[in-house]
Each structure stands twice: as C-alpha cells, then as structure tokens.
Amino acid sequence: MAGQYTAGDLRKGLKVEFEKKPYVVTEFNFVKPGKGASIYNCRLKCMLDGTTMQRAFRANDIFGVPDLEEKTMRYSYNEGDNYIFMDVNFEQTTIPATVLGDSRYFLFEDCEVTVLFFNNNPVEVTLPTFVEKVIAETQPGARGNTAAGNVTKPAKIVGGYELPVPLFVNEGDTIKIDTRTGQYSDRVLRR
C-alpha cells in the first residue's frame, strides 16, 4: 500500500485497495441517518476478477492506495497456457490464460497491449479495441433463411475462438473483432 484513503475520499472511478485487493468504486452515495455518523454506500468492482460488492462504509474506514502500474508491452509467444509479453526493454512477463480470458484468442505476434500490474503482478491486459482475425471454419450462409431473424451463424477463428458472424462471411475471410465485447464488428475486404 502506497498511502491511505478514508471512506470520505471515495468517489466514482477511484481505485482503492480493500482487504488486499484492488477495487474501482462504481457507485457512491453519501447517507447520514438521523443523528448518526456519515455512511458511504458504495459498490466496488474487484479489478482482479470483476466481481462487485455493495458495502456501507463509515467515515473512519480506511482504504489503501493500490500499487498499480500500467505498462505498454508486446505479445511474443505462448507456451501452453502461459503467454509471454515483452516491454520496451525486452524484459519478459509471463501472463497466464486465466488473467487473459478470451483476450488470448485475439492476440497476434507483436500485438501492442497495455498490462495493468497490481503489486507487480499482471492483473489485466487491454488489447487494441479492434483486431483482425481469419475465419477458420463456418458453414456457407444459407440464403433465404433471414426471415426467421436468424441473420448470424456460428464461426470459428484461427486459434479456436467461436463467435456469431453474418451469413455473408466465409471461411478464409478476415474479420474485425471488438476485443471489449468479443463480438464481430466488420468484414475486412481484401483484393
């Protein structure tokens, strides 16, 4: 911990350390019952696993200032479930698949990412908003089938991730994926 906050310092968007985990404050409301002490009703989102909790804090409750650092790194390769990234000084960091989640399917060699470290451990990897991937497998789009509202079909990209794509997308096509949602964004037309 690099310092302290009290509950009175909390505000939306502030990052705090609580019970040894980094949280971001997503909701904050001041209440003060009758003749009582100030109470801060908060919702905190854990930066490690995304879980949220609702808590009532009192003015003298103390939070740490989390030791957080953001670094720009480049993806180089993976060994099984371990993904190796390199910073500008060619120093390597291994990030496990559990931290990357589905993002690991969207990586490509030399992909520039932002890695968030908490107490020197990588906890979050932010990719470019859009990445391009090639479709490895999908059924040809069945024309005339759109009346049922079924305008997408399943597809698999090179590397194994599955997502719904529009009917006109074919095997071998390059598509853009929005890495924030993991959803299809666009088809990339190649000559």
Add this chain to the structure above:
Amino acid sequence: MDERERLAALAPVLRLRGAVNEAIRGFFLERDFIEVETPVRVAVPAMERHIDAEPAGDAWLRTSPELHMKRLLAAGLPRLFQIGPCFRKGERGERHNPEYSMLEWYRAGADYRVMLTEIEALLRRVASAVRLRDEGALKIREEIFSRPWIVESVRDIFRREAGWDPVAHYDEERFERDLVGRVEPSLPRDRCVALLDYPAAQGALARLKPGAAALAERWELYAGGLELANAFSELTDAAEQRRRFETWGNERRAEGSAVYPLDEAFLAALAAGMPPSGGVALGLDRLVMALAGLRTLDDLLPFREVSKQ
C-alpha cells in the same frame, strides 16, 4: 439540457415549494406561534456528536437554529417556529446538501408525543393545500400523508428487521449500519412512519424517558421511506446538557473532528429555567421531494454550489 432549459423545467417544483412554505406559515400562525429569525452566522455552533459546522470567517454557519430558539423559549415565548437555511459541512449526496432549509418549531408544555400529533396535523394540511393548488404539472403524493400513520418503537422495528435489540445491547456502529441497511429499506413507500424511543446514546438533545433511562424521548419521521423530521422532548437539565456537550467534545477530539466551544449563553438560559418543551426539526427540501415524488435533490434544487477545492 442547457442551464436555461433545466431551470425553466424546475418552475413547477419551485412553485410547489412556495405553496408549501405558505401552508406551513398559515398552520403555525393560526395556532398562535411566533415566526422568528435567529442568527445564521453564529459565534458557537451547537455541538453534536456527528454534525460538523462550516466555518465563516471568525464564526460559523449554524447547523440548526436550536440553541437560539431555546433561549427564546426560556425567556417565556411558548410557541415559536422558524424557516431558514442551515449548513452542515461535508454532507453531500442524493438526499443531502451542505446547505438546506429547515423548519424548526417548539412548543412549551408539550412532549414528543404531542409534537407527533402536531406534525401529523401540519403535514396533512400542507399536503392537502398544495394538492388543491396543483396545476397538473406535478403529481402531488398527498396519500403518503393522508393514509393512517404508523408509529413503531425503534426497539420493535430493529428486532423485526435486524434481529437484535438495540436498547438492551446498544452498539453505535451496528445500530447505524442496520438502520441504513435494514430498517430504512423496510419502511413503506406509501405512507408516514414515526420511529419512537431511541436508545439513550442516540438521544442527542432529548430528555431520557422518565422511569426508563435506557430510552430517549425522540422520534424520527419517515415519509414514504424518506427521513423527514426529528423531534425531542427537549432536555431542560443544564448540568446534563453540559455533560453531554463535554462528552461529544471529547469523542470528537479523539477522532480528530473539530471541537466547538460550549455555548455558555445557552447553558445559562437552561440553568435559569426552560419550560418542558417539545421541538421538531423538519427538512423542507425533503418535504418537497416527498410531496412531488422526486428521487434526488438534483430534481429540486436549481443550484447546487460546490466548494472551492
């Protein structure tokens, strides 16, 4: 929405506010109350355990008009009311603003039970008066005030909603957490509820119940779940009052909060004799919120000033 549109859209609630004030004044003047104005900028703010005063030059802004009004009571003016601004440092939220309007009234010879009867008559009258004037721009929630009121002891509602007895086993932190987390959320949204008889430690400036010193003669009124007013059978014992001020001062010092000098003029007035009295403090902004069904002060206040920093 730009500022002009936002302010123009507030016209119905601003009109409602004026009508509320007018109905309140009519009610008290008919009952032979004197409307008073006491200093807003005070040499000594009322010391309370958890209320912080806003400094104003070499003085403070009042957190409540209580001590001055009690000096008038002690001087023999038996029925007093006041409508005016009060200030509480650091209180900002959907239902709090550092500057707000208070209606406060005192009645000599009355206790907190009498004051409960009086606030019920007041609020029914106000709700009905503003409904009649409503021009269709706002839906006035008169029913919150006209439906039968519920009166329940703090002990009973804590036993039911939080599963413990806060009078027999008082614990400040647990009391306040459960009040906000369990008791208040359980209150009905469609009517008024008065919670009665607080643990003595939550008594503030209330007298203890004769024959039951674990309880303070205090109630809090909730309108549709919104905390609206607080009342006491006022403490008139100067020695006990001094002791409480000193205790809160010590507790405040220990936690690093500002400690105010004792208000000796008020203590002298108490010592010279203040009649047994009932007093009520009501948040006017919140009353308008409850009447108009507004969720936050942002829907009511045309301006919310922020501090320098």
